[in-house]
Amino acid sequence: MKKETLKNKSEITFRELDSQDAEKVLNYLNKVGGETDFLTFGKEGISYTIEQEKVVLRNMKETERSYMIGGYINKNLVTIGSITSSSKKRLKHKADIGISVLKDYWNIGVGSQMMEYLISLCKKNNFKKVDLLVYENNEKAIKLYEKFGFIKEGLLSRDVLIEGTFYSSYHMGLKID
Ligand SMILES: CC(C)(COP(=O)(O)OP(=O)(O)OC[C@H]1O[C@@H](n2cnc3c(N)ncnc32)[C@H](O)[C@@H]1OP(=O)(O)O)[C@@H](O)C(=O)NCCC(=O)NCCS
Numbered sequence: 732m733k734k735e736t737l738k739n740k741s742e743i744t745f746r747e748l749d750s751q752d753a754e755k756v757l758n759y760l761n762k763v764g765g766e767t768d769f770l771t772f773g774k775e776g777i778s779y780t781i782e783q784e785k786v787v788l789r790n791m792k793e794t795e796r797s798y799m800i801g802g803y804i805n806k807n808l809v810t811i812g813s814i815t816s817s818s819k820k821r822l823k824h825k826a827d828i829g830i831s832v833l834k835d836y837w838n839i840g841v842g843s844q845m846m847e848y849l850i851s852l853c854k855k856n857n858f859k860k861v862d863l864l865v866y867e868n869n870e871k872a873i874k875l876y877e878k879f880g881f882i883k884e885g886l887l888s889r890d891v892l893i894e895g896t897f898y899s900s901y902h903m904g905l906k907i908d
Contacts, residue, residue: 748791761776768893809833810831811831824859849861859907860904863876863902867886887902
């Protein structure tokens with residue numbers, strides 16, 4: 732599919748990933764890592780074997796209120812989003828989320844749709860607060876998160892180190908009533 736042909740939301744389908752998706756997820760992560768400096772890994776990708784990735788996906792699926800979601804266009808995995816949370820009584824009102832989109836599909840609304848999906852899943856799971864971290868220079872992602880109501884709550888210094896340069900990250904949060 733060409734970028735400009737993405738016309739409506741129904742062209743993307745979302746589903747929870749499971750262990751059977753391990754190889755495709757690794758291929759996705761290894762690709763997206765080389766396309767951006769705004770993730771916690773770069774072109775070196777993820778060093779997991781398929782078997783290790785299967786375990787990660789199985790654990791996510793079996794953990795209550797934690798999700799690894801894949802977004803598909805024409806059967807291609809084009810975006811991954813995650814929700815993780817704690818089962819501790821004092822922390823279980825909160826979720827941490829993260830998203831990425833393959834470069835070929837940037838700027839056509841895929842990230843926004845993934846964000847909408849994750850927030851609705853957070854609401855269904857009765858989370859009252861959604862948190863995320865974003866590098867201070869990732870203007871596009873910050874704009875996207877602000878569009879969904881996230882606000883900057885703090886700046887974490889020296890949060891990442893990329894080829895000798897430290898970057899800070901904003902902690903951004905969204906309250907859900
Ligand atoms: C950030 C990311 C998730 C956004 O996904 P996407 O599918 O491109 O996002 P969308 O198309 O839904 O929205 C992009 C928005 O940013 C805007 N935008 C594009 N380039 C921009 C820039 N340089 N600065 C500010 N805004 C920009 C677009 O106009 C659009 O705005 P709109 O919704 O008001 O029309 C995606 O680019 C990505 O995966 N990047 C690499 C990994 C990453 O940064 N992940 C987030 C880690 S916190």
